[in-house]
Amino acid sequence: MTHSPHQGRLIGVSLGPGDPGLITRRAWEVLHSGAHWAYPVRAARAESYALGITRLAGLTPPAEASALIFPMTHDIEKLSRHWLAAAQSLLPILERGRDVAFLVEGDASTYSTFGHLARTVTALAPTIEVETIAGVASFLAGAARTGVPLGDTDDTIAILPAGYGVATLDRLLEDFDTLVLLKVKPLLDEIIDWLEQRQLLEHALFIERAGSPEERVVRWLPTLRGEEVNYLSLLLLRHPHRQRPPLVRGCRPRRGAPTP
Ligand SMILES: C[S@@+](CC[C@H](N)C(=O)[O-])C[C@H]1O[C@@H](n2cnc3c(N)ncnc32)[C@H](O)[C@@H]1O
Secondary structure (H helix, E strand, O other), X not given: OOOOOOOOOEEEEEOXXXXXXXXXXXXXXXXXOOOEEEEEEOOOOOOOHHHHHHHHOOOOOOOOOEEEEOOOOOOHHHHHHXXXXXXXXXXXXXXXXXXXXXXXXXXXXXXXXXXXXXXXXXXXXXXXXXXXXOOOOHHHHXXXXXXXXXXXXOOOEEEEEHXXXXXXXXXXXXXXXXXXXXXXXXXXXXXXXXHHHOOOHHHEEEEEOOOOOOOEEEOOHHHHOOOOOOOOEEEEEEOOOOOOOOOEOOEOOXXXXXXX
């Protein structure tokens, strides 16, 4: 499908996790390009974290910018209705030839609404071109902030939503040196209990609103028990005693796998 030169492009503008210093030059350029701004909100008149990052960067959002509602729900039908409504509201702007800059907190390819929006837009209008600007994901900022290396040498790293539960985390510990847990809020107490049982408490870090002026780093997780933490919270866990398969010609074959 060829892109029509008369159509605007849909651009996923990653803004990093909150610190305006982590906005890339490419994102900054698009913010100043005259593109129409669109940003996600959880409900009508709710604050947008992504839009807030542009304010922290000293920008004044254009009055005509579109707030697109994406509710916090796991109801896929409800979500699909909102992705469709959002895409339909942007199509006339794109069809008129104006680029749309969709503001994203963190990185647009990492658990972002942008993917759903872009797929819905291109399903409705296959010739619309999509650009995704890479950005600093929350856990990268969190690792840098706390001085925790996500991976050294041939360490393995798993990034996942905490909702898979502690039984999954237990299994992952066999194969991964670092676990990055996103969306930890609903399971935090359960995870703290699990860390305690596995004697891993001192190897875990909690980071809330990384990169923003309200950033909080907690190095002893039991102090968080029973607390209602912010949705923008993650956990980094370094497993200090993982058993690795031996190196064979520079590779580490899976346990039980034939040697190369
Ligand atoms: C829907 S995902 C969005 C991820 C985002 N696109 C990114 O690149 O980091 C939301 C989850 O990412 C994590 N997260 C996003 N921004 C964060 C921040 N500033 N500080 C800590 N965690 C954050 C939290 O675990 C949150 O529940």
